[in-house]
Amino acid sequence: xxxxxxxxxxxxxxxxxxxxxxxxxxxxxxxxxxxxxxxxxxxxxxxxxxxxxxxxxxxxxxxxxxxxxxxxxxxxxxxxxxxxxxxxxxxxxxxxxxxxxxxxxxxxxxxxxxxxxxxxxxxxxxxxxxxxxxxxxxxxxxxxxxxxxxxxxxxxxxxxxxxxxxxxxxxxxxxxxxxxxxxxxxxxxxxxxxxxxx
Amino acid sequence: xxxxxxxxxxxxxxxxxxxxxxxxxxxxxxxxxxxxxxxxxxxxxxxxxxxxxxxxxxxxxxxxxxxxxxxxxxxxxxxxxxxxxxxxxxxxxxxxxxxxxxxxxxxxxxxxxxxxxxxxxxxxxxxxxxxxxxxxxxxxxxxxxxxxxxxxxxxxxxxxxxxxxxxxxxxxxxxxxxxxxxxxxxxxxxxxxxxxxxxxxxxxxxxxxxxxxxxxxxxxxxxxxxxxxxxxxxxxxxxxxxxxxxxxxxxxxxxxxxxxxxxxxxxxxxxxxxxxxxxxxxxxxxxxxxxxxxxxxxxxxxxxxxx
Numbered sequence: 102x103x104x105x106x107x108x109x110x111x112x113x114x115x116x117x118x119x120x121x122x123x124x125x126x127x128x129x130x131x132x133x134x135x136x137x138x139x140x141x142x143x144x145x146x147x148x149x150x151x152x153x154x155x156x157x158x159x160x161x162x163x164x165x166x167x168x169x170x171x172x173x174x175x176x177x178x179x180x181x182x183x184x185x186x187x188x189x190x191x192x193x194x195x196x197x198x199x200x201x202x203x204x205x206x207x208x209x210x211x212x213x214x215x216x217x218x219x220x221x222x223x224x225x226x227x228x229x230x231x232x233x234x235x236x237x238x239x240x241x242x243x244x245x246x247x248x249x250x251x252x253x254x255x256x257x258x259x260x261x262x263x264x265x266x267x268x269x270x271x272x273x274x275x276x277x278x279x280x281x282x283x284x285x286x287x288x289x290x291x292x293x294x295x296x297x298x299x
Numbered sequence: 300x301x302x303x304x305x306x307x308x309x310x311x312x313x314x315x316x317x318x319x320x321x322x323x324x325x326x327x328x329x330x331x332x333x334x335x336x337x338x339x340x341x342x343x344x345x346x347x348x349x350x351x352x353x354x355x356x357x358x359x360x361x362x363x364x365x366x367x368x369x370x371x372x373x374x375x376x377x378x379x380x381x382x383x384x385x386x387x388x389x390x391x392x393x394x395x396x397x398x399x400x401x402x403x404x405x406x407x408x409x410x411x412x413x414x415x416x417x418x419x420x421x422x423x424x425x426x427x428x429x430x431x432x433x434x435x436x437x438x439x440x441x442x443x444x445x446x447x448x449x450x451x452x453x454x455x456x457x458x459x460x461x462x463x464x465x466x467x468x469x470x471x472x473x474x475x476x477x478x479x480x481x482x483x484x485x486x487x488x489x490x491x492x493x494x495x496x497x498x499x500x501x502x503x504x505x506x507x508x509x510x511x512x513x514x515x516x517x518x519x520x521x522x523x524x525x526x527x528x529x530x531x532x533x534x535x536x537x538x539x540x541x542x543x544x545x546x547x548x549x550x551x552x553x554x555x556x557x558x559x560x561x562x563x564x565x566x567x568x569x570x571x572x573x574x575x576x577x578x579x580x581x582x583x584x585x586x587x588x589x590x591x592x593x594x595x596x597x598x599x600x601x602x603x604x605x606x
Contacts, residue, residue, distance in 0.1 A: 217453035
């Protein structure tokens with residue numbers, strides 16, 4: 102048995118910093134926020150995905166992990182130990198979904214969307230990408246964006262366009278998205294829409 | 300008025316940073332994230348007992364405690380003023396439990412907790428304004444059942460609110476609601492802006508700062524992201540108007556700001572002064588002088604009364 106990877110060295114400060122970055126990411130969709138992280142979770146879990154989970158998940162907020170993460174037993178052990186959250190097999194029970202395999206289609210119709218009276222009871226999807234940029238890619242509009250903003254993620258998650266389009270018709274229900282690259286995070290709350298370029 | 304350094308009052312031992320335990324903060328933080336994602340929608344949260352009574356801003360305090368970091372600079376106002384009991388005690392609470400810096404200057408603050416006003420100075424991107432909310436449900440006095448108001452919000456069935464405003468017109472000839480004036484956020488949810496004067500409603504529209512609302516007793520958190528449409532409800536033939544004041548501030552001569560009436564004596568003497576004490580002070584520091592500056596009580600003009 103190998104030793105468990107460490108969590109935040111200073112839990113109070115780092116949880117606040119990660120939360121602050123995520124809050125600003127969702128308040129300013131498409132703008133990159135800095136994540137300063139010093140943890141080294143078991144691969145293929147990325148430090149950024151782990152940090153979001155450690156900062157925000159607990160016994161009241163279960164985590165779903167994709168098949169690639171689930172294949173590595175140490176990932177679930179690490180998350181369970183440091184967050185106290187249940188690692189759930191059913192996507193609809195998850196408060197947070199951690200996704201590293203961007204090619205594999207997600208069970209999109211199974212994540213929690215919330216209901217009309219409680220649209221907040223929905224899953225937040227957290228994708229690990231290799232790079233994020235505020236140039237090129239998709240043009241975004243919606244609350245939190247003064248006029249237009251651009252966001253490029255590489256690789257681009259297979260299901261992202263479908264999620265964003267579905268969010269428009271589902272609102273106020275919907276899925277909120279975080280994209281986390283090394284040292285950075287961007288948010289696409291359910292209010293954000295893609296502007297089709299002419 | 301000044302910025303207080305964190306060093307002159309070491310945080311109290313025995314408390315977690317900013318008083319709340321980490322599990323509570325996570326729960327509140329998750330509620331805040333969903334509130335931002337669904338502008339104007341009231342997210343239920345497990346409000347904790349705070350070491351102050353309901354009505355003293357327990358909701359705002361919990362939101363502030365959950366977002367504060369060690370580098371934040373906090374300003375707290377009550378009815379626009381930095382020196383009233385509620386503002387002073389909440390500021391001290393965070394000085395003692397978080398050891399953070401506090402300020403009275405709107406421009407310097409990264410987090411502004413407010414009871415019933417929005418500062419006159421335009422808020423900037425990167426700032427967060429936290430409103431203390433007594434009754435978050437704008438439909439509550441029209442429909443007392445939570446199950447029903449939930450349904451009305453779910454269906455965006457807001458006819459009741461329009462009827463209420465219309466009845467105002469029928470009775471008074473104009474919309475007589477002057478504070479907690481309902482707004483529509485991002486074209487969807489009707490939201491209570493907290494008991495701010497309707498004078499402040501236009502400031503919420505496309506504000507660059509993030510707006511968070513906390514109701515402790517009612518256990519609700521809601522939000523308006525930056526640059527979001529906030530429309531005060533009205534009718535084509537009765538458009539929304541804000542209050543106007545006949546005279547400028549009596550001590551700093553500011554116009555286009557919200558004024559408080561100050562009773563001077565028991566013979567009907569009174570004056571109208573800025574409700575935003577920091578704004579008024581800065582103007583006087585710049586040499587602006589109102590018509591009654593000389594006769595104004597020291598508590599209004601020089602009064603650096605807060606410790």
